[in-house]
Amino acid sequence: MDFFLFVEGPLLWIAFLVFIIGSIIRVSMFVFVSTKKDKIIYQHFSWKYLFSTIIRWLLPLNKDIPKNPIFTILAYIFHICLIVVPIWYAGHITLWEESRFEWSWTAMPDELADWMTLIFLGIAIFFLLRRIFSADIRLISTFSDYFLIIITALPFLTGYFLTNGTLDSITFFSDNIQLIHMLSGELMLILIPFTKLSHYILFFFSRGASGIEFGRRGYSI
Amino acid sequence: MSEEIKPNEIVDFLKPRVGARFKMWLGICAHCGLCANTCHYYTANEKDPKMIPSYKIRFLKEILKKKGNVDKDYLQKVYETVYYECNMCRRCTLYCPFGIDIALMISLLRALLFSQGMAPEGLVKAIENYKESGNQMAVSDEDWVETVKWCEEEMAEELVGLEIPIDKKGAKILYTVNAREPMFYPQDMMEVAKIFYVAGEDYTYCSKPGWDDTNLSMFCGDLKTSKMIVENTFKRAKELEVQQVAITE
Ligand code: SF4
Ligand code: SF4
Numbered sequence: 001m002d003f004f005l006f007v008e009g010p011l012l013w014i015a016f017l018v019f020i021i022g023s024i025i026r027v028s029m030f031v032f033v034s035t036k037k038d039k040i041i042y043q044h045f046s047w048k049y050l051f052s053t054i055i056r057w058l059l060p061l062n063k064d065i066p067k068n069p070i071f072t073i074l075a076y077i078f079h080i081c082l083i084v085v086p087i088w089y090a091g092h093i094t095l096w097e098e099s100r101f102e103w104s105w106t107a108m109p110d111e112l113a114d115w116m117t118l119i120f121l122g123i124a125i126f127f128l129l130r131r132i133f134s135a136d137i138r139l140i141s142t143f144s145d146y147f148l149i150i151i152t153a154l155p156f157l158t159g160y161f162l163t164n165g166t167l168d169s170i171t172f173f174s175d176n177i178q179l180i181h182m183l184s185g186e187l188m189l190i191l192i193p194f195t196k197l198s199h200y201i202l203f204f205f206s207r208g209a210s211g212i213e214f215g216r217r218g219y220s221i
Numbered sequence: 222m223s224e225e226i227k228p229n230e231i232v233d234f235l236k237p238r239v240g241a242r243f244k245m246w247l248g249i250c251a252h253c254g255l256c257a258n259t260c261h262y263y264t265a266n267e268k269d270p271k272m273i274p275s276y277k278i279r280f281l282k283e284i285l286k287k288k289g290n291v292d293k294d295y296l297q298k299v300y301e302t303v304y305y306e307c308n309m310c311r312r313c314t315l316y317c318p319f320g321i322d323i324a325l326m327i328s329l330l331r332a333l334l335f336s337q338g339m340a341p342e343g344l345v346k347a348i349e350n351y352k353e354s355g356n357q358m359a360v361s362d363e364d365w366v367e368t369v370k371w372c373e374e375e376m377a378e379e380l381v382g383l384e385i386p387i388d389k390k391g392a393k394i395l396y397t398v399n400a401r402e403p404m405f406y407p408q409d410m411m412e413v414a415k416i417f418y419v420a421g422e423d424y425t426y427c428s429k430p431g432w433d434d435t436n437l438s439m440f441c442g443d444l445k446t447s448k449m450i451v452e453n454t455f456k457r458a459k460e461l462e463v464q465q466v467a468i469t470e
Binding site: 030038213 | 250251253254257270271276316
């Protein structure tokens with residue numbers, strides 16, 4: 001099989017399956033182990049404290065907004081772009097329509113997708129520079145922290161190149177940019193369950209657990 | 222204190238105690254640094270990056286990764302961080318997007334050090350005292366009761382009719398103190414007696430262990446002794462059939 005066809009077909013399947021099954025395993029592991037070793041969560045279980053903490057932090061209603069406004073707001077914008085663009089970009093929806101699922105939903109305007117991609121990349125570069133140049137953040141950064149910013153930014157960068165034909169004057173890129181774009185997206189999906197990127201789902205469990213822990217003393221975080 | 226560190230002892234200690242939350246937190250901490258300026262050690266030390274809460278728990282990650290293969294010098298470094306750079310106040314947790322409970326992990330590290338015989342001398346002495354006498358200052362039951370009586374006599378000169386009840390069954394409040402009060406600051410107890418008297422509160426002290434409300438063993442993660450201390454107070458509260466337990470501070 002041609003490498004392109006492999007990346008477009010089976011590898012995409014593999015990436016999605018690793019992402020989905022890996023996430024399910026991470027969550028199940030947490031639930032399974034916590035029922036044995038973190039009984040306190042269940043002894044004091046409370047939907048009230050669980051939901052209030054999750055909502056407060058999903059929406060910008062939390063303490064970090066006044067404390068570190070710039071970084072926090074950038075982080076919100078970063079995450080919104082990261083989720084919205086891949087899902088509502090018209091080109092992606094077309095692929096879903098053509099797939100065996102034949103799923104379809106309303107697309108966002110291409111121009112908006114372009115802008116959000118640029119904003120996303122701008123913030124990613126800021127995060128990277130912050131890690132490199134701030135003595136604080138440099139000390140707590142590990143290799144994977146730098147690496148994962150790049151991994152997360154690559155699908156957006158290559159997606160921008162692909163849709164705008166930025167690098168088309170270079171033959172290698174005009175021939176392969178779509179392949180590189182797909183590979184970078186697949187790499188990110190595969191890495192999510194095994195790295196700190198798993199916070200996309202564990203966020204809910206971590207906040208929930210601490211929400212309950214503080215909630216049992218009557219304080220909602 | 223054994224000089225030889227046995228990795229399997231460390232692993233055996235941590236294994237049942239490192240729960241799903243700790244593993245998750247060590248895995249998802251984004252190293253974003255949002256917790257940095259929330260820690261008073263950070264702000265009080267001219268924003269020393271080493272005081273960033275997230276940085277302080279690297280030890281737990283490292284010890285787990287090394288499967289307990291660490292030496293005495295390493296544990297000494299851990300000791301300095303967990304005792305002198307964090308007082309487990311939990312403020313950082315309020316600002317961490319994931320609500321990572323740094324203090325809980327610091328507490329586990331303190332407990333680990335305690336299991337290796339490393340803890341501040343004062344705390345070790347206090348724990349011995351708790352185990353022997355039920356209070357951190359090793360005040361005997363007789364001396365305790367005598368002190369309360371003496372306070373009562375002193376105060377009765379000022380406020381005629383003032384009594385300090387001991388073991389009064391059915392009182393509303395069981396009042397407990399810091400064991401340093403009968404040792405060094407009985408005047409505090411007298412002031413309190415005055416307030417209770419004037420307020421007309423129905424309270425009582427208890428004569429048996431349970432009257433000291435400090436729980437210093439908690440600070441080195443000695444949960445067994447911690448539990449014993451709390452249970453003593455509960456036992457007294459039940460025996461005396463009080464409705465509330467009041468603690469000083
Ligand atoms: S705020 Fe939370 S996630 Fe960020 S570095 Fe601190 S502990 Fe880690
Ligand atoms: S719990 Fe420790 S690290 Fe966190 S803010 Fe308090 S002292 Fe600092």
